[in-house]
Amino acid sequence: MLDDDTIVALATPPGSSAISVIRISGKNSISTIGNIFISVQSGKKLEDQSTHTIHLGYIVDDKKKDLLDQVLVSIFKSPLSYTGEDMIEISCHGSYYIQQQILQLLIRKGLRLARPGEFTFRAFSNNKIDLSQAEAIADLIFSENKAYHEISLKQIKGTLTNTIKNLRKKLLDFASLLELELDFSEENVVLVKRSELFSFLKYLEETLKDLIESFSLGNAIKRGIYVSIIGETNVGKSTLFNHVIKENRSIISHIEGTTRDSIEGELILNGIHFHFVDTAGIRETKDPIEMMGIQKTMEKIKDSQAILYLFDASIKDRKKQKKIVNEIKIIHEKYPLQKILVIANKSDISSFIDHYNLKSKVTYFFEISAKNHHGIKSMLYTLSNLFIEKIKEKNIIVTQNRHYEAFKKSLKEVLMAHKALNQGRPEDLVAIHIKGALHYLGEITGEITNEEVLKNIFSKFCIGK
Structure with a gap:
């Protein structure tokens, strides 16, 4: 090329x-x-x-x-x-x-x-x-929010490059010494302390798992974080949605089941791109169209990184409150990875009477008035801050699917090397898995690559870059 x-x-x-x-x-x-x-x-x-x-x-x-x-x-x-x-x-x-x-x-x-x-x-x-920095340059060019911009700049500066470089150097040292041991196997020469190799493989396993786990956050920041607004019918989801995106996109009425399909709107909060989704109200119904809308709500929840669960703060009926508490518990259990903010709406009508200690059972609880816009600013600040804190926690955030797949393959080789050591397998087998991990890490930086991969990466750039 x-x-x-x-x-x-x-x-x-x-x-x-x-x-x-x-x-x-x-x-x-x-x-x-x-x-x-x-x-x-x-x-x-x-x-x-x-x-x-x-x-x-x-x-x-x-x-x-x-x-x-x-x-x-x-x-x-x-x-x-x-x-x-x-x-x-x-x-x-x-x-x-x-x-x-x-x-x-x-x-x-x-x-x-x-x-x-x-x-x-x-x-x-x-x-x-290196190749990961080249991809970061493309990411920087196409970045549309502050968070994605900052992650791309970090990678251009070499945070991922240096991490992989250090890991590969250590792996290469171990692989070389293990192969050297094989050359002197008759003399029973030991050049690698097994305790040191165990310790490094454990460190490498944890590092790779952390990088793999960061991909869900990186991918969300790259494409925008999806937030589903859910709850029963007529609790003010559409009113909140319209205020958040500053447009009258959702139809508002007192008739239950008005919103039958999901509606999306975008907003940048503290440098992070959010996609808010107004969903159909969850309730028992025989209306086939409304049932389809509720099914779509369930799909949107699954694809979201955060959930705003709304309920009517003016409800005094203990049975209805208990149903709300149970629904929130089910959502927590079904979607443990999503951040869930529980919101008592219509505080302008009545203060929420907490019969079942709901406030103490959830991590994030807010009382708002979507109609009068009370409490929404605080809720949105908390929402954006959840992801800002996650970004700050991570030194490296993986945003490329190619890197994600390579890290997974590398982790598999590391786990197999660890297993081979535990089972007392021959050094040459351990060395094969270590070299496998080396190979996949090298694919990320371009130390090991092929022309098809290079063409795919660089074809995404503009002509003058």
Whole structure:
């Protein structure tokens, strides 16, 4: 996939704008631009300038003698550039005509239009970044909220890279020593203390489990955290939903069962992207359409990361309150991984009389008035803070499905190595599983990879990145 062509691409979105940036990378970058650039300072040649310098001048079509634009040219010399090669960035005026004229001129000069992600692929091939960092760059470009942005930046800085690097080094040391023991098996030479290997494998197992567990949070942050608003009919779910997303999306009426299908709305809270889902009220019904809506509610609960369970605070009937307590208990048992916030609505009508000590039985309890907007701000703050705290707890959060699968395969090999040691199996068998774990960790960083994987990753980038 890598060749020595000098490549060019528009690094900013196509179309009219104040400025556009055209990016060039390869061995002929500086000389090619030097031939079509006239500095405002007489006699200045780009080839003689230092790396990381910016120069004002004009791009000229030397054949037609046409002045195309006044530009700023930034010089980045190998290896101190993004790609590790000589690079030029031309900041020109953002006219579509100017962009195309400069690009066409450079193509006539022998440059090739870059493929999607080719600049980042060259950075990877020249060991400027590893594969997980390349993916983090793509994540950063497409990040739509603060939390996802911060996770991507952490990975670009090398938090995941360094963790895997340290784990692989230790695994490689053990694998090498175990194989060396095999070479001296007749002399009964012991180079690996079994207690140290046991201890490291246990540490590795816990580390991998933590990384695997973080994927559900990372995936939710990447795609948005889904929050289902559930409860019986006519408890104010749609009123709360409309206020939260600041739109009148759900129809509100006193008729039970008005909401028959789920309705979604988005909101960013404290830098985290949330999808709120207004669901059909849960009750016993013979209406086939309403039953379908209730079935969809159950599906939405399963797919959510958080649940807002609403009930009517004005209910004084002990039987109805007991039913609510039992429903909350069932939801807790059925969906133990979801965060559940219990909300007593309609506090403007009546204060909640807690006959069954519900407040003490749930972790998060709120009294609100969806109609008068009382208590909603506090509830939303708690909701967002639950996920902010989870993000702070994790040094590394896995967001890529490819990493998740590789970590699972690596964990499987570690567990098999541990089992082989416990059963007193031969060292060569233990070494095979250790090398298996090494292999899958190497797939994440790109130390072990194949062309199909690389094409899949870099094809997702824009042309100029």
